[in-house]
Amino acid sequence: GPAEMSEHLRYLARHSRTPLMCMPNAGLPVLTKDGAHFPLGPEGLADAQEAFVTDYGLSLVGGCCGTTPEHLRQVVDRARDLTPAVREPRPEPGAASLYQTVPFRQDTSYLAIGERTNANGSKKFREAMLEARWDDCVEMARDQIREGAHMLDLCVDYVGRDGVADMEELAGRFATASTLPIVLDSTELPVLRAG
Template structure:
């Protein structure tokens, strides 16, 4: 039995395009502050998702605290309900169960607040990154995708109004989560907003070196509803990346920063950004970049969000007229289809039909030689590469998987 309500979902879609929607802040620290016991964790210490089943009262109290601060929506306690995180506790088979339980707890809290004052409250189903990066070969892409589908199925059944693929560090992992979510929505015969929030480090790129332009070029065609940033930094470090998205993304924008960059002290990490500073930053993002969904990540509290609500509730996101830049992206950067030199050079030698040298290396499985041919073309000035592995009698899918990854 799904707790899905099409009218409520439609109201969320409308809100995301016409006003500022405020989400919640940090979850983990508030759960830990209530000192759950080892028994509460079923002996799996630190697996917060277990609390959805054993101590829903603790989880619900966190949601209640944020709703009491005036937020429009809360995220489910399912950040680690994925293959990588639950496999570390040897319980990957519990992905759907824990996802559904997390969504139900949040749904109950949201509905109780709506019943009191009639104002709609929404639930964002959190889909976290896990610890395995498929681009680095930590786990097969299909394994991750199928586990994300199980994660999303639980969230949909439990009553989430939208799915948020968040804190993503590897674009291939992001894609696995988005396509897993899409499959789950299709299987459920429903259509929820799909939000993607990437994490850009202080280096200015995602963990694997992807620039924000590469993320937009790779993710926008997947049919998502919103793109934004969360975690890793405070709002100050996010503004240039938000500026880029505001200029080029056809999608709605979201932003959920940490309470500044952590400062290490005697008692561990401390996040220095005050509630007033976070609220002021969000007001600027709404006015300058048209951001429509705001919230907080590590170090943010109900008081941070209360002040954010006060500052942005009556604002309308600044109108944007994005100028999308058609292009292609590697893992690292986007290359616009723009011809500043007199031509756009496409290297054609990484082609089994056009280059004897490449074909022979591929047939012999000399992958490093194939990559060297590609590098040679880049050195000679190619802006892009045309990789073609089609050859009679070969398994093209296996060859493409081998070479595109390299």
């Protein structure tokens, strides 16, 4: 629903250079014995979309699950004569995972990249990788998160190994088991592509 999207739109309006659009559900669904019920009425959706246009500069509005023709009629009537807020986005360079972004400019004095998930620099990681102990590799990544790393180095380069297969296995696991961005580290382009 629009209430859940507001903070995301505020962030995007401040940082994204691309045009923004928002098509929220008619509120957060409530599961009932008859199925999902969307509690936000047409006027509430129109209010939210008006604020999104005037506060965040959205260029396209609409509705998704739970919206009815009446919801959309009120949104169109309200948004038709609105002038979108002027946006002056200031993108912030950084790296992102599925869960968070880490700006390259840090308040701390350094950007800590956890190197213990590098087969060339960590014997423990290399041995776990060679023995296909993937859960152990993931735990080593999590240890670095707990120790304060900002990003995780992932290097699977090791002579005689199928680096593409190792990278596919570990990058997939790290992307969902870790909240940190991953620095793909390899001298082989196919391995980087696999990551």
